[in-house]
Amino acid sequence: MAELFFFLTAIVAIAGAIGVVALRNPFFSVLALVCHLLALAGLFLLLRAEFVAFAQVIVYAGAVMVLYVFVVGYIGGTAEQLKAWDGPSHRGIAIVFAALVFVELAIAILGSSLKALGTDGAAYEPGFGSPAQIGELLLTRFLFVFEAASLLLLIAAVGAVVLARRRGGIHDEPQRVAVSDFLLPPGVGTMAEAVGGPDGRPNPTLTPRREEPAELEGGQR
Amino acid sequence: MTIEWYLVVSALIFCIGAAGVLTRRNPLVILLCLELMLNAGNLALIAFSRMWGNGDGQVFAIVVMVVAACEVVIGLGLIVALYRRRLPIDVDDLRELHG
Numbered sequence: 383m384a385e386l387f388f389f390l391t392a393i394v395a396i397a398g399a400i401g402v403v404a405l406r407n408p409f410f411s412v413l414a415l416v417c418h419l420l421a422l423a424g425l426f427l428l429l430r431a432e433f434v435a436f437a438q439v440i441v442y443a444g445a446v447m448v449l450y451v452f453v454v455g456y457i458g459g460t461a462e463q464l465k466a467w468d469g470p471s472h473r474g475i476a477i478v479f480a481a482l483v484f485v486e487l488a489i490a491i492l493g494s495s496l497k498a499l500g501t502d503g504a505a506y507e508p509g510f511g512s513p514a515q516i517g518e519l520l521l522t523r524f525l526f527v528f529e530a531a532s533l534l535l536l537i538a539a540v541g542a543v544v545l546a547r548r549r550g551g552i553h554d555e556p557q558r559v560a561v562s563d564f565l566l567p568p569g570v571g572t573m574a575e576a577v578g579g580p581d582g583r584p585n586p587t588l589t590p591r592r593e594e595p596a597e598l599e600g601g602q603r
Numbered sequence: 604m605t606i607e608w609y610l611v612v613s614a615l616i617f618c619i620g621a622a623g624v625l626t627r628r629n630p631l632v633i634l635l636c637l638e639l640m641l642n643a644g645n646l647a648l649i650a651f652s653r654m655w656g657n658g659d660g661q662v663f664a665i666v667v668m669v670v671a672a673c674e675v676v677i678g679l680g681l682i683v684a685l686y687r688r689r690l691p692i693d694v695d696d697l698r699e700l701h702g
Binding site: 430445456545 | 604605606607608609610611612614615616617618619620621622623625626627629631632634635636638639642645646649650652653654655656657658659661662664665666668669670671672673675676677679680681682683684686692
C-alpha cells in the first residue's frame with residue numbers, strides 16, 4: 383500500500399514539475415506547480431513529516447500560489463514567442479546539462495557509503511514530525527534561526543512594498559528634497575525668486591544667453 | 604520504500620527545475636522553476652530526517668520554505684515594477700547589467 387501511494391505521488395510530482403517547465407502559458411505553469419506541491423505533500427506524509435506536509439499545503443499551495451496567480455493575472459499570461467537565435471541548440475544544451483546533473487546526483491546517491499540509505503529509515507517513534515516536536519526544536523535548539531527567519535520575512539515584506547508601490551520601485555528621476563523647500567515655501571518673495579522665478583530655478587526668459595548680443599537682450603525687455 | 608527512492612525523485616525534480624531555469628525566458632516561470640529546485644531540496648532534507656529519525660531536517664525544510672517565500676515576494680515585486688515601467692517581461696531583453 384505504501385509502495386502504491388509512493389509511486390502515485392512521485393509520478394504526479396514529476397509530471398507536475400515537467401508541466402511547470404513545458405507549458406507555454408504561465409497560468410497553466412502555476413496550476414501545474416500547485417499539483418506538484420500537493421503531490422510533494424503526500425510524499426512528506428509518507429516520510430512521516432506531518433507538520434511540514436500541512437505547512438506545505440497551507441503556506442505553499444495556498445498562500446504563495448495565490449500570490450503567483452494574482453501576479454499572472456495582473457501581468458497577463460502571455461505565451462513566449464520563439465526567437466531566431468534561441469533555436470533547438472540552446473534548449474538541447476540545457477537538457478543535456480540537466481541530464482548530466484541528474485547522472486551525477488544518481489552516482490552520488492548510489493555510490494554513497496551510507497548504509498541507512500537502503501533501509502526504510504530509523505524506527506518510528508510516536509511524536510516524530512508532529513507540531514509539538516517541531517515547535518520544541520524551533521524554540522530551544524533553533525531559536526536563533528527562528529528569530530532570523532522572522533527578521534527575514536519582515537525585510538522581505540518591506541522590500542516588496544517598496545518595490546511594487548504605485549510610483550514604481552525604480553524612479554525615472556530622483557526627487558530632490560531640500561531643507562529650503564520647507565523653510566522657504568514658494569511665493570514668499572525671496573531674492574532667489576526675484577532672480578530665478580517662483581520655483582527657484584533660473585528663469586530662461588530672464589537670464590541672458592551668452593550667444594545673444596547684448597542689445598537684443600535689452601530690446602526684449 | 605527505501606530512502607534511496609525519495610532521493611532519486613528529489614534529484615529528478617531538481618534537474619527538471621534546473622532545465623527550466625536554463626530554457627525559459629519569462630521571469631515568472633523562472634521563479635516557478637526555482638521553487639521546484641527548492642522543493643527538491645526540501646524533499647531530500649525530509650528524507651534524511653526520516654533516515655536518522657531526527658527532527659532537525661524538518662526544521663531546516665521549514666526554514667527553506669521561509670526563504671523561498673521571501674524570494675518569491677521580492678521576485679514578484681520586481682516583476683510588477685518592471686511591468687509598471689512598461690519594460691519587456693523577458694530576461695533576454697533585460698540585459699542592461701550584461702556589460
